[in-house]
Amino acid sequence: MVDLTQVAENEAFMAFASYATIILSKMMFMSTATAFQRLTKKVFVNPEDCAHFGKGENAKKYLRTDDRVERVRRAHLNDLENIVPFLGIGLLYSLSGPDVSTALLHFRLFVGSRIYHTIAYLTPLPQPNRALAFFVGYGVTFSMAYNLLKNRLYL
Amino acid sequence: MVDLTQVAENEAFMAFASYATIILSKMMFMSTATAFQRLTKKVFVNPEDCAHFGKGENAKKYLRTDDRVERVRRAHLNDLENIVPFLGIGLLYSLSGPDVSTALLHFRLFVGSRIYHTIAYLTPLPQPNRALAFFVGYGVTFSMAYNLLKNRLYL
Amino acid sequence: MVDLTQVAENEAFMAFASYATIILSKMMFMSTATAFQRLTKKVFVNPEDCAHFGKGENAKKYLRTDDRVERVRRAHLNDLENIVPFLGIGLLYSLSGPDVSTALLHFRLFVGSRIYHTIAYLTPLPQPNRALAFFVGYGVTFSMAYNLLKNRLYL
Numbered sequence: 001m002v003d004l005t006q007v008a009e010n011e012a013f014m015a016f017a018s019y020a021t022i023i024l025s026k027m028m029f030m031s032t033a034t035a036f037q038r039l040t041k042k043v044f045v046n047p048e049d050c051a052h053f054g055k056g057e058n059a060k061k062y063l064r065t066d067d068r069v070e071r072v073r074r075a076h077l078n079d080l081e082n083i084v085p086f087l088g089i090g091l092l093y094s095l096s097g098p099d100v101s102t103a104l105l106h107f108r109l110f111v112g113s114r115i116y117h118t119i120a121y122l123t124p125l126p127q128p129n130r131a132l133a134f135f136v137g138y139g140v141t142f143s144m145a146y147n148l149l150k151n152r153l154y155l
Numbered sequence: 156m157v158d159l160t161q162v163a164e165n166e167a168f169m170a171f172a173s174y175a176t177i178i179l180s181k182m183m184f185m186s187t188a189t190a191f192q193r194l195t196k197k198v199f200v201n202p203e204d205c206a207h208f209g210k211g212e213n214a215k216k217y218l219r220t221d222d223r224v225e226r227v228r229r230a231h232l233n234d235l236e237n238i239v240p241f242l243g244i245g246l247l248y249s250l251s252g253p254d255v256s257t258a259l260l261h262f263r264l265f266v267g268s269r270i271y272h273t274i275a276y277l278t279p280l281p282q283p284n285r286a287l288a289f290f291v292g293y294g295v296t297f298s299m300a301y302n303l304l305k306n307r308l309y310l
Numbered sequence: 311m312v313d314l315t316q317v318a319e320n321e322a323f324m325a326f327a328s329y330a331t332i333i334l335s336k337m338m339f340m341s342t343a344t345a346f347q348r349l350t351k352k353v354f355v356n357p358e359d360c361a362h363f364g365k366g367e368n369a370k371k372y373l374r375t376d377d378r379v380e381r382v383r384r385a386h387l388n389d390l391e392n393i394v395p396f397l398g399i400g401l402l403y404s405l406s407g408p409d410v411s412t413a414l415l416h417f418r419l420f421v422g423s424r425i426y427h428t429i430a431y432l433t434p435l436p437q438p439n440r441a442l443a444f445f446v447g448y449g450v451t452f453s454m455a456y457n458l459l460k461n462r463l464y465l
Contacts, residue, residue, distance in 0.1 A: 014309040017247040021300045024240040028293065031236060045229065048279050074355065080236060081341060081390060085334040087243045088397045092327040124358050138338065145331050154324040169464040172402040176455045179395040183448065186391060200384065203434050235391060242398045 012103040016094035019107040020087060023114055027083055030076035030118075037069045075121040079114065082134070085141050086110055093144040096151060106140050113137040167258040171249035174262035175242060178269055182238055185231035185273075192224045230276040234269065237289070240296050241265055248299040251306065261295050268292040322413040326404035329417035330397060333424055337393055340386035340428075347379045385431040389424065392444070395451050396420055403454040406461065416450050423447040 043066040050062040117133035198221040205217035272288035353376040360372040427443035
């Protein structure tokens with residue numbers, strides 16, 4: 001067995017595990033938010049999803065798009081585009097022996113900025129709220145990537 | 156060198172590696188499914204993709220959308236939205252020293268539910284087949300996240 | 311603490327970390343490319359994004375789609391669909407004790423093919439440039455998955 005007490009004592013990795021789990025759970029709530037919007041607004045994309053509300057021509061009227069649903073889906077896709085690099089780069093960064101307080105600063109800023117991004121997208125708040133939230137998360141990820149490549153490039 | 160026999164003896168991690176590889180390979184088949192539908196139905200989104208079938212105005216008629224192609228793409232995106240959290244949370248969970256048989260149950264349920272989800276989406280099967288498949292995978296991932304955060308939160 | 315000198319001496323893992331960071335950074339540039347196209351072409355999808363350019367009806371004319379913007383977004387989504395399996399499978403593969411030069415060949419081919427894919431998509435180059443780039447990356451990922459499952463399947 002791997003000596004798991006070793007991993008459990010690596011604070012940067014433990015912090016990464018906690019923050020990654022939190023932000024992934026938040027991202028998963030976007031699926032429920034989309035489903036909730038679709039059901040309350042009766043806006044569907046698959047004929048089998050609205051079979052319950054009527055048959056044939058009667059059901060077809062629910063096959064439509066809706067601004068509100070599309071907004072949630074865009075926020076979800078933006079999450080995916082930004083959380084995937086954070087997961088990959090953050091995992092490697094947390095294993096590269098960073099200073100723990102610097103690592104915590106990175107993880108906290110990222111998670112905070114992504115939560116604010118979702119709030120700014122779904123409310124919606126006027127720009128540049130969403131743009132700023134996006135660039136904070138983006139900058140944090142690049143900062144970790146820069147640290148990784150500076151210290152331990154192996155090509 | 157890391158003593159890889161150590162990692163190879165961590166059964167929960169080995170199980171995660173196997174199931175993650177299987178479900179990622181399944182997800183990759185969605186790309187080929189989209190390409191196959193596009194080529195057999197001659198439904199393209201980029202002008203350069205159908206240059207082979209005709210020049211100028213003659214080629215433009217292939218730049219269209221098709222229900223069948225969009226269905227495969229939606230199934231693919233849904234995979235991505237759900238497999239990314241499974242990868243992140245599952246990796247951390249498998250390293251957190253879970254009971255091996257509990258971990259195996261989680262991984263098997265997730266992989267089974269995602270394969271069933273794809274079948275239900277592409278056939279398509281009537282609801283609530285797809286919804287149930289989705290929620291099984293969703294619940295499994297949250298269960299792992301809950302275990303992680305309960306035992307080893309480090310914020 | 312985990313003995314990080316151990317990880318740092320695992321050459322296959324270090325190589326994976328470097329290539330994964332590079333390809334994720336490339337993927338992140340796609341977000342900026344989309345934002346750049348949206349701002350220079352004044353093509354927006356959210357009303358709050360173009361509030362700056364005019365009020366009410368005057369702003370609505372910027373809520374439109376544009377071929378160029380959609381092309382960048384498709385390239386970004388294709389990246390996501392292919393880089394996620396590479397991250398998951400590549401990480402597990404790099405920890406499975408592969409021959410270092412074989413591993414390097416896989417990582418280099420993948421990163422090279424994805425960069426070429428983006429160039430082929432955005433220029434755009436005539437087919438089959440993009441299709442070939444796609445299939446090289448796809449084949450590399452399957453080759454790693456095959457190696458993983460052949461040697462250490464645990465179900």
